[in-house]
């Protein structure tokens with residue numbers, strides 16, 4: 251069995267490497283900078299996932315050719331660097347399947363990871379792994395359930411087998427559009443939920459936000475042909491609930507900091523920020539009603555204060571649920 255390649259040496263790539271290595275498989279994690287790869291090797295630990303030691307069968311490399319012949323590659327970079335990474339290195343990867351683990355919509359093109367993989371690596375089968383899961387939980391071996399989406403049912407079933415472990419339970423779908431949009435949009439709602447809590451609007455307001463945010467996610471995904479069941483599953487509703495209610499979430503924490511007008515470390519990966527901008531632009535262009543997403547984009551860009559955004563949301567015409 252060939253080495254499982256993981257492109258992107260952040261918290262999630264490392265957590266997946268650790269849990270897959272625990273089943274006895276060889277794993278190679280590619281970091282885009284040799285200095286960072288060397289730091290991980292030296293400490294046998296990734297600063298992005300503190301407290302987790304790497305098993306012996308996890309190799310850390312900055313040479314893309316070390317994962318070039320892997321039959322299976324997980325893509326675990328942040329969403330906004332995925333296209334650039336595949337444009338630069340995709341030609342050196344001969345994987346039969348590439349599984350995107352990044353959540354978001356590319357700001358430059360409005361595309362999700364599956365379209366980006368298809369454009370840059372046309373010989374591979376693209377898939378998506380997404381759902382409610384904190385890297386730290388996966389790495390600690392806590393029970394986690396995710397959605398594995400692949401348009402090719404045979405490849406999807408094989409990936410489900412390959413990537414499931416005793417603690418990581420994968421459910422399968424062929425609806426890649428629904429899976430990637432659920433994972434992308436829930437981060438925007440998590441920022442909004444954080445703002446609600448940070449500004450002291452209360453738990454009831456957060457429940458309302460999550461519910462109306464979910465309606466908005468379904469509306470957007472439906473416009474792209476996603477299956478409603480996918481949005482109601484782990485990759486949509488499941489991840490929405492986790493991310494909007496946990497202080498472990500970076501998107502939620504970013505929203506809380508915005509609500510409290512506190513500093514937030516710009517080095518922290520907050521996928522929902524760029525995705526809010528990307529989705530707001532698409533929604534405007536396509537006439538899809540996305541009031542929460544539009545508000546998040548406006549607040550992040552400083553075009554509207556939080557109190558203005560809340561006032562506008564609360565003064566929308568009353569309608570049927």
Ligand SMILES: NC(=O)c1ccc[n+]([C@@H]2O[C@H](COP(=O)([O-])OP(=O)(O)OC[C@H]3O[C@@H](n4cnc5c(N)ncnc54)[C@H](O)[C@@H]3O)[C@@H](O)[C@H]2O)c1
Nearest residue numbers: 259260261262282298326327328329331352353384385519
């Ligand atoms: N952390 C989680 O709990 C978690 C869970 C599920 C999904 N995800 C998703 O996984 C993706 C990665 O998140 P993360 O938490 O691992 O991020 P992270 O902030 O921990 O790490 C990001 C990594 O990307 C690398 N990187 C930055 N620029 C790069 C480039 N140009 N080319 C290649 N690599 C580059 C950095 O070295 C960094 O280590 C995100 O889309 C996130 O939504 C994360």
Ligand SMILES: O=P(O)(O)OC[C@H](O)CO
Nearest residue numbers: 381382383499500501502
């Ligand atoms: O920390 P966040 O907000 O990026 O969320 C991590 C995962 O996506 C939760 O499923």
